[in-house]
Amino acid sequence: MADQKKMVAQITDMEEDFTQWYTDVCTKAELIAYSHIKGFMVIKPYGYALWENMQSLLDGRFKATGVQNVYMPLLIPESLLAKEGELVNGFAPEVAWVTAGGTEPLTERLAIRPTSETVFSDFYKDDVHSYRDLPRLYNQWCSVVRWEKETRPFLRSREFLWQEGHTIHATKEEAEERTQQMLNVYADFLAEDMAIPTIKGQKTEKEKFAGADATYTVEALMHDGRALQSGTSHFFGQKFSKAYGIQFTDRDNQLKYVWQTSWGVTTRMIGAMIMVHGDNRGLVIPPKIAPIQVDIIPIQQKKAGVLEAANRLASALSAFRVKVDDTEKTPGYKFAEQEMRGIPIRIEIGPRDIENGKCVIVRRDNGEKIEADIEDIEGTVKTVLATVQKDMLAKAQAQLDGMTYEARTPEEFRERFDNDKGDGFIKAMWCGDRACEDKIKEEYGVTSRCIPFHQENIAGTCVCCGKPAKKMVYWAKAY
């Protein structure tokens, strides 16, 4: 047990220092390593395997709605980026520029893509001519660069991995429907595959994406009570199509501008997974995205027949992502490592178990031990993994519900947020004025997370100014 304690002691308790706990988990569970450039990280094999699983599940969900993958250039000429003013102004402070090719200075500097609305628009303008060419439902998996000042692994880095979908449509209705559809894809993926419940809604004018007519978001709540924007879907109307000249001849023979959307999720979701499910022993990964789902740990592995039995168990479980830990480490150390890495279940198998035709399954999410027959191990593991997946979502939902409050007056609002803690979501009414939103942010460090689709009438008046309220808003301190 001594080395097990030693290993777990490497992680700071989350109650003591949540930020340090998070950093410890990222590095000790071997998800990332820091590089020589601030905000650029190495995603190690275990972290990358996690991303690959997420990517493949999401990609399947995209393709089921007719989306195709493409790849666009990394660099954007400044003149092209500048065509849509709002977008360029929104991103200007964060753009990284290429100014030379080898020893030759460039005549026009090139932006490293912070996002690709401009390149997609420039491409669509020549690629689309008729209503028969529509819709175009393209997505790309790539990395983008945004020169952030404060950086943290997965949550805010200067280079990050993501997908960006960019679609164009003949009608406004169709584009609006696509915007909602992709938001639902994100919410379903987060709930069903990552066991992360979210609040779906619309961003306020202040918080929406630069250049968008409307931005929709899925907002999750972390263990420390701070919100994390986990995915966004934007409706652009005809803003880009007019700036970039994307026109098509419609059925009525009229030349029209297309209607456009974009939507994206990033490696940030890994940060959400860590902070929603993790505990003081390390990561807790939902089975569907876990790089390793089952860790088989032989007990007294030097005794005759033990390793063989462990390997037989692994063969019987070949339908899952399974590993046998046959290293020289002690079982205690192996348990600690499996817990740190958040592997959903471990199976302990020793000489006495083998004699009885049994093994012991231990759940990472709640520590429950289940005695199982070696004979029907495949069916048992399948059931246990499905139960873990379901229970993790229920636990996270209870966590979110338990940290969601209401405020009717400025006093109630102040009481909850006037401290250094995250302290959850507050549902409160809002008059719709930017001034109130600004004031709330200034006084409490709290931002409007979204105007939820599911509206409730908590009070008749704005929580800030007391004027008649228009909408209920979720407010929170956010990452």
Ligand SMILES: [Zn+2]
């Ligand atoms: Zn107000």
